[in-house]
Each structure stands twice: as C-alpha cells, then as structure tokens.
Amino acid sequence: xxxxxxxxxxxxxxxxxxxxxxxxxxxxxxxxxxxxxxxxxxxxxxxxxxxxxxxxxxxxxxxxxxxxxxxxxxxxxxxxxxxxxxxxxxxxxxxxxxxxxxxxxxxxxxxx
Amino acid sequence: xxxxxxxxxxxxxxxxxxxxxxxxxxxxxxxxxxxxxxxxxxxxxxxxxxxxxxxxxxxxxxxxxxxxxxxxxxxxxxxxxxxxxxxxxxxxxxxxxxxxxxxxxxxxx
Numbered sequence: 001x002x003x004x005x006x007x008x009x010x011x012x013x014x015x016x017x018x019x020x021x022x023x024x025x026x027x028x029x030x031x032x033x034x035x036x037x038x039x040x041x042x043x044x045x046x047x048x049x050x051x052x053x054x055x056x057x058x059x060x061x062x063x064x065x066x067x068x069x070x071x072x073x074x075x076x077x078x079x080x081x082x083x084x085x086x087x088x089x090x091x092x093x094x095x096x097x098x099x100x101x102x103x104x105x106x107x108x109x110x111x112x
Numbered sequence: 113x114x115x116x117x118x119x120x121x122x123x124x125x126x127x128x129x130x131x132x133x134x135x136x137x138x139x140x141x142x143x144x145x146x147x148x149x150x151x152x153x154x155x156x157x158x159x160x161x162x163x164x165x166x167x168x169x170x171x172x173x174x175x176x177x178x179x180x181x182x183x184x185x186x187x188x189x190x191x192x193x194x195x196x197x198x199x200x201x202x203x204x205x206x207x208x209x210x211x212x213x214x215x216x217x218x219x220x221x
Binding site for chain 1: 113148150155156157158161167168199201207208209210211212213214215
C-alpha cells in the first residue's frame with residue numbers, strides 16, 4: 001500500500017536549520033508531486049511548497065521563499081524539506097503528502 | 113493571491129443530522145477545490161478532489177459541489193466518526209499555489 005514515513009521529532013534553537021525526510025513506498029515515487037504542509041499547534045494547515053520528484057523542480061509558497069529547500073533522492077524514494085533560519089513560530093508539525101496519502105507528521109520544536 | 117474563507121467556523125450537530133459546510137474563494141478557482149478531514153492528533157485525510165470527486169474509500173455520505181468561487185461539502189447523515197475539522201484547499205495553475213481555508217469544526221451538539 002502507499003505509505004509515506006517521515007523522520008522523527010526535532011528540537012532546534014532559533015536561527016538553526018532543520019531537515020525532515022519523507023520515505024515513499026508502494027507507488028512510483030517519480031510519478032507524483034510531493035507536497036509539504038505544516039500545522040502550528042492549535043492552528044490550521046499551511047501549504048509550504050511541492051517538488052516534482054522526477055525533475056527536481058520546485059514551487060514554494062511565497063511566505064517561505066528563501067528559507068525553504070525541497071530536494072529528493074530518487075534512488076531511495078525519499079523527499080526532503082529543509083527550513084533555515086528557524087524562529088519560534090516555526091514550531092509545528094510538518095507533513096509530506098503525495099497523491100491521497102500523507103505522512104504521519106514530524107514535530108519540529110524551535111526553542112532556546 | 114487567492115484567499116479561501118470557510119463558514120461557519122463551528123457547526124454543532126447531532127449524529128444523524130445533515131452537515132453543510134461552505135468554502136468561498138476570493139476569485140474563481142474553477143473546479144480545483146479539495147476537501148480534507150482532520151481528527152485530533154492525525155494527519156489530514158483527503159475526502160473530495162476537483163470539487164465533487166470522492167477520494168478512494170470515502171463513504172457516499174460525503175459529497176462536494178460547486179465551481180468558480182462557491183463550494184459546499186455535505187455530509188448527508190453524520191456518523192460519530194465524522195466529528196472533526198474540515199478544510200478546503202484550492203490549487204491555482206500559475207503560480208502553482210495550494211491554499212487552505214481556515215477550517216470548519218464539526219462538533220457534537
């Protein structure tokens with residue numbers, strides 16, 4: 001079955017970077033865009049961007065331009081989302097999503 | 113940038129009742145509108161895509177309608193497991209952006 005498995009929770013200091021991974025299985029990884037969405041505690045969903053795993057092409061939400069980098073490694077069917085210059089308001093659960101499937105989420109906590 | 117508004121913010125209903133949720137876009141999104149359900153501590157689940165198509169495994173009590181700027185998600189008869197938060201999401205072709213609405217919470221009356 002289609003499955004997306006994300007890396008574990010992270011705790012980072014303000015100004016640092018975080019890189020979250022998302023390993024896909026059960027489908028052709030290069031056939032579907034991988035999206036990244038985040039959700040701050042008690043808040044709604046926020047689309048961050050997407051990557052075309054086939055070409056590596058990306059589209060980022062304007063809010064995250066210059067701070068987010070989405071990459072992939074097709075040899076291991078894994079997508080990555082790196083967010084830099086972290087602030088306390090980046091504390092959120094980060095999800096990857098492809099087709100109709102979502103990962104389990106990765107909690108990133110930014111705290112001094 | 114297209115902005116989505118959802119109403120009401122909270123809908124208090126009893127099991128068996130009909131739920132009607134609204135999503136309005138600030139400009140036309142054609143039929144590029146999806147609906148998601150999210151329960152506490154869980155990832156969102158796709159219910160409806162392209163305004164009216166049910167996703168895989170979604171029960172027939174969920175239906176979507178609308179086009180342009182006004183969309184509706186209807187749950188014909190609420191089951192206990194349907195009490196959750198519902199988000200609409202639009203996708204625009206250029207620039208490629210996938211904006212979510214603020215959500216509607218359906219809770220038990």
